[in-house]
Amino acid sequence: MTVRALSSRDMIERLVAFDTTSAKSNLSLIAHVADYLAGYGVTAHLTHNEDGTKANLYATIGPDNAGGVVLSGHTDVVPVLGQNWSSDPFAMVERDGKLFGRGTADMKSFIAVALALVPEMIGVQLETPIHFALSYDEEVGCFGVGRMIDHIRKSGLLPRLVIVGEPTGMKVANAHKGAYVFHTRIVGREGHSSAPHRGASAVLAAAEMVRFLAALSDELALRAPRPGTPDGDFDPPHTTISIGRIEGGTAFNIIPKECALLWECRPLPGTDDGREILRRFEEHAARHVAPALRDKAADGGVFTEIGVSCPPLTPDRHSPAEALALALSGENATRVVAFGSEAGLFQEAGIPAVLCGPGNITQAHQADEFIAIEQITACERFLRRLIRHCAA
Numbered sequence: 001m002t003v004r005a006l007s008s009r010d011m012i013e014r015l016v017a018f019d020t021t022s023a024k025s026n027l028s029l030i031a032h033v034a035d036y037l038a039g040y041g042v043t044a045h046l047t048h049n050e051d052g053t054k055a056n057l058y059a060t061i062g063p064d065n066a067g068g069v070v071l072s073g074h075t076d077v078v079p080v081l082g083q084n085w086s087s088d089p090f091a092m093v094e095r096d097g098k099l100f101g102r103g104t105a106d107m108k109s110f111i112a113v114a115l116a117l118v119p120e121m122i123g124v125q126l127e128t129p130i131h132f133a134l135s136y137d138e139e140v141g142c143f144g145v146g147r148m149i150d151h152i153r154k155s156g157l158l159p160r161l162v163i164v165g166e167p168t169g170m171k172v173a174n175a176h177k178g179a180y181v182f183h184t185r186i187v188g189r190e191g192h193s194s195a196p197h198r199g200a201s202a203v204l205a206a207a208e209m210v211r212f213l214a215a216l217s218d219e220l221a222l223r224a225p226r227p228g229t230p231d232g233d234f235d236p237p238h239t240t241i242s243i244g245r246i247e248g249g250t251a252f253n254i255i256p257k258e259c260a261l262l263w264e265c266r267p268l269p270g271t272d273d274g275r276e277i278l279r280r281f282e283e284h285a286a287r288h289v290a291p292a293l294r295d296k297a298a299d300g301g302v303f304t305e306i307g308v309s310c311p312p313l314t315p316d317r318h319s320p321a322e323a324l325a326l327a328l329s330g331e332n333a334t335r336v337v338a339f340g341s342e343a344g345l346f347q348e349a350g351i352p353a354v355l356c357g358p359g360n361i362t363q364a365h366q367a368d369e370f371i372a373i374e375q376i377t378a379c380e381r382f383l384r385r386l387i388r389h390c391a392a
Contacts, residue, residue: 005119008376009099011112015075016092016101022076022140025053029075033057033134036115040122044132047147054136056148061118062126062390069324069386070131070162070351072342073111074138074145077103083367098370105371106364110165110357113379121387128390131159138342141181141308145342149349161321162346163386165357166339167364167371170378172325173355174334175230176341177239177266178312180274182281184209184304186248186289189297190257199255200296203248205289206259209302210243212284213263216277217241230315231268233336239273241265257297262307266340269312278304311344313353321352328385329356337361356382 006014018029034044037059044059062068080089080102087093092101099109111134121130133152136144152158166173186206191199220239225231231238241263248259267273285302293300315334316322322334334354339361343353358375 006116008109008113008116008380009094011116012099012101012104012109012376013092015108015112016103017090019090020076020103021079022137023079026075026136027053027055030055030057030134033115037118037132040118042118045151047151049136049144049147054144056136056144057132057134058148058151059132060129061121061132062129064157065129066157067160068129068131069390070133070159070346071110071114071383072133072135072162072164072346072353073107073114073357074135074342075108075111076136076139077106077108078139078365080367085367087368089369094373097373099373099376100368100370102369105167105359105369106361107166107357107359109359109371109376110379113358113376114165114383117380117383117387120384124387124391126387126390127392130386130390133162135342142310142340142342142345145345149345152351153349159351161319161324162343162351162353163321163325164341164343164346164353164355165379166337166341166355167357167359167361168335168337168355169360170329170356170358170375170382172322172329172331172334173337174313174319174322175269175315175336176313176339176343176355177234177268178274178344179264179266179308179310179340180278180306181262181264181308182278182304183307184261184263184302186259186261186293186302187297187300188257188293189255189300191255193253193255196255198296200293200300201255202259202293203256205293205302206246206248206261208289209261209281209285210246213241213243213281216280220273229270230336234268235338239265239267239271239277241277264308267312269314278306310340311348313341313343313347313355316352319352319354321354324389325354325356328382328389
């Protein structure tokens with residue numbers, strides 16, 4: 001099988017056309033990429049989710065040995081429901097030097113540029129391998145990439161470094177906060193509202209837990225940035241807590257039996273804030289809230305599960321990923337980003353990682369998402385330098 005060489009723009013148009021909203025399958029896009037790579041004699045390895053509706057793709061160009069550079073990107077995108085787009089979000093259009101479409105900024109353009117340059121990678125006979133790592137379900141909690149990382153580790157051919165192509169304006173980011181999402185279920189005892197002393201309101205118990213989180217959030221905000229760390233570069237320069245949803249109760253005259261909290265924390269890199277926040281939350285619940293619930297209901301209590309666990313990306317001044325990305329980009333310094341990514345998971349697995357990709361995160365996740373064509377050109381320049389580096 002042979003394929004026609006495609007420009008970066010053509011490849012972006014193709015990838016945007018696949019509706020890979022996280023709630024849907026990404027298999028059509030993955031199959032398209034696998035077929036495209038096969039046309040150049042490159043075999044892709046897929047790792048699927050439990051029900052087989054989604055897949056990661058991992059492929060290598062160059063020698064089949066340890067080391068090399070991973071180009072990493074997620075294939076899923078956020079929903080367009082309720083957004084007022086001026087054109088079809090899954091049909092890329094060009095206007096005023098910009099390419100519009102869902103995923104153009106976050107982050108199909110990076111993937112597309114890398115794929116468009118496959119013929120050039122093949123043509124120079126790489127001495128150092130370049131790996132493609134395309135994942136699923138990043139947008140909903142970085143759930144997919146772990147299976148791919150497991151495959152990489154089991155292969156025994158650990159890459160030297162990872163460049164995650166999240167939209168950084170082609171600047172090199174070596175740090176971001178983590179993201180931990182918690183699901184808390186509070187169980188009390190229902191009853192008639194005319195006799196509140198006979199029941200145990202799960203909503204009132206939830207309000208106390210919310211009050212505790214608010215006080216803890218205020219405490220974190222008072223912490224000064226640690227000297228010698230990039231804390232002060234973050235906005236805000238401290239670990240944060242946010243409560244996203246509260247659900248409970250059935251009617252005004254029924255003491256609510258259950259209430260649910262959905263909340264998160266975003267810890268600074270190099271801290272244990274995520275675990276510490278959960279420990280203090282559970283300790284407060286055990287001492288001050290759960291006993292009153294159990295007094296009235298045998299099954300009463302405060303029960304918390306971790307829904308999302310994405311570690312921060314921690315700066316490493318000895319990182320080969322940072323050194324290479326700076327050299328390829330022509331930048332003199334790294335920066336931090338506020339959003340999370342899969343880079344922390346690669347780093348946690350022992351593979352140094354940085355972020356460097358085209359586009360601006362402020363254009364992502366909204367109607368008329370776009371990427372400037374000049375960013376595509378900058379990404380092509382960066383990756384062509386990588387190809388030359390890996391061919392040397």
